[in-house]
Amino acid sequence: MRTLVTVAETSCPVVREVTRRAGIRLGAPAVATAAADLPAVLERVPGSAVVVPLLLSDAAGLGPPLGPHPLLAAAQASRLIAAGVRPGRPVVMAAAGTDDPVVQERLVRAAALLADTWTGPVVLATTDGLGPRLEDVVGRGAVVSTYALGPGAEAEELRDRVAAAGASVLAEPIGPHRFVADLVGRRFRALQQSVAA
Template sequence: MTGLVVVAHGTRRLLGNAVASIIAKQAGRRLRMESRAAYVELCEPLFADVVAATRQPTLVVPLLLSTGYHVRVDLPAAVAAAAAPVTLGAPLGPDPMLASAQVSRLVAAGASPGRPVVLVAAGSNDPAARADIEAAGTLLADAWGGPVRVATVSGSGAPALDQVVRPGDAVSPYLLAPGFFSEAVRTRSAAAGADVVADVIGPHPDVVELVVRRASTLLASTTGHRSHAG
């Protein structure tokens, strides 16, 4: 029996870590497979420990919104040390379904479609991550039907949110779970004059659907490989 692990970054906030657990539970129910959440750091169970202990074929869907050190180094290293077959997927974002979830959060927060939006990501010094964040901004603009500018809380490459957010803007956090970064986005955006700050993406139905699709693709690839090998 193949299992599913969704792996999030992890935070010291219980509410933030609960997002991954909810997504794991709902995706596992949809896929009719055993599922659980794991974390790169700051919260248990740690992903490295989970894959080291697994004794069944496992699909891994990272709940990470862009490429970065964890995607390129930490996760592959943990998978390489696993005793059972573990198939690692790509980061969750950027993806049109995440943009769709962001639109839903913006509307729920009171933003009118088409008004200027600033997508705010956590930020990274990794050039690949910065490219992913820019791509996420383009996808959100397409889904929103209005102008979207991109900013970050930290990191290099994209400008800081304080330099981008203007009075009257709506802000869409490109963050999966509440925590340190989401609090920084809300506080600093309000200080910059934003009228609306949407909620984090969270366990939105579009996110669960995206995880189900990613896991199904991974399962099909492993099944096809085994059939070909046989």
């Protein structure tokens, strides 16, 4: 079996945990790495590897990003429930902004998938770029879902700006949720099959 190699901007604990869980589910060796280290990691992997980007909206030439996907929306809904929010309540999905129309469309689709899963209205807000600004969308008492995989500079900026806008609830980032590991496993199998074909 090929080795699962996940790649993200950095190899943080969330990335390593998602990779570990996906590897266990697949019964495959698994390695997490930062994008800058990918070539060196691929040289050290015995046999062949399947690279799965652990990036939600823009995989910067590394392959298709994880999102948008219903499993990510389900993980977001789970984080909202864990934060004490009842399904159906209006939610703002906060994401890092982009100037790329393709990536912006992925964010819009991710918000629509969350609305379908959450069975309530979801509005997208971004830090910058093409989307509506957090400060224009998030108001006092708002409930916010963080569209970020894990902690880091991006998630911290979202947290700070959402708090400054007066939100009452900010759900945790998606994190190493089992649905993320399931999605990574699906991508691994699909990529493995496409290479074999």
